[in-house]
Amino acid sequence: MPVKKVNRIKQVKKSDGFPVYEGNTSIQVTVNREDAGCGKGKSKDLQCDGRGNRSRQELKFNDMNLKNKEHIYEYAIYFDENYKSMEKGAVCILGQMHTKKYSKKGCHSCCHFWMQDTKYKGEHRYAWASKAATSSDPVIIGKIEDLKGKWTHIKFHVLYKLDDTGRFRIYKNNKIIA
16 A cells, blocks of 8 residues: 555546547546555544545645635546446545635534545445535435446536635536536
8 A cells, every 4th residue: 555645647548448528538537545655633534544534636726705706617538338336325525616615613624625436325436525415315416327438527617615606507418407
C-alpha cells in the first residue's frame, strides 16, 4: 500500500482507442484502493491499514472567491463497461467541489457538493449530494448500469449565497434534472 499519493491522472488519445467525449483527447482518471496514501491524524480514514476510505485522485484548481458569484461547471463522465461499484454499500465519490470555509455560524464548507456512486433503493446510482441540500435524498443522475459504455454530460449552474437566494441547477445531457 503506497505511503504517498499515487497520481493516475493522464491524457489519453482517441487514436489509441480511448473513449473521447469531444475532440481527440480525454483526461483519464483511474482510482485504485489506497491511491491517496496515508494521512496524518487519528481518523480511521487517514490510516494506512486498508480499512479506511483512502481511494481518490484529485484535480486542483486555483482558489476562487465564490460568495455571491454565479458559476457554471461542466464535464462528461464515462463509465467503462467493466466498471464495478464498491461492495458492502460503500460510497465512491466521483467528483467533488470544496469551497472555502466561511465564518458564518453552522457553515463548514456549506456549498460543498459531490457526485457519487452510491447504493440507493437497492441499485447503484450516480448521484449528486451536498452538505447544503435540504433533502435527504440524493439527486439521481442515473443508474450505473444504464450509464456504462457511453458518455454522460453533466452541468452545474450555481449561484453561491449564504442564504435562501442561492440556487443550484443540475443538467444531464443538457436537460435540467434538479
